[in-house]
Amino acid sequence: xxxxxxxxxxxxxxxxxxxxxxxxxxxxxxxxxxxxxxxxxxxxxxxxxxxxxxxxxxxxxxxxxxxxxxxxxxxxxxxxxxxxxxxxx
Numbered sequence: 001x002x003x004x005x006x007x008x009x010x011x012x013x014x015x016x017x018x019x020x021x022x023x024x025x026x027x028x029x030x031x032x033x034x035x036x037x038x039x040x041x042x043x044x045x046x047x048x049x050x051x052x053x054x055x056x057x058x059x060x061x062x063x064x065x066x067x068x069x070x071x072x073x074x075x076x077x078x079x080x081x082x083x084x085x086x087x088x089x
Contacts, residue, residue, distance in 0.1 A: 040060050040068070043060055043068050044060055047060075049070075057072060057073060058072065058073065059071055059072070059073045059076040059077070061076045
């Protein structure tokens, strides 16, 4: 764990945890990730669930055939696959 530096030592802060958010920012700003978010947001808008409180527990998940389905957020986000292998439904 990184040495705590600076004044912000609250639990969960990046200085307290030593987490480097610059790597996440770089990954999320790649063209591939931006395009995927754009696609998911457009689909959510079409379905009328974009930003809706009722859909807080649901995500749009990509299937192997390229279509999308509503799925529980915890299951969708936990499915990373071993060794960067896709485990899409």
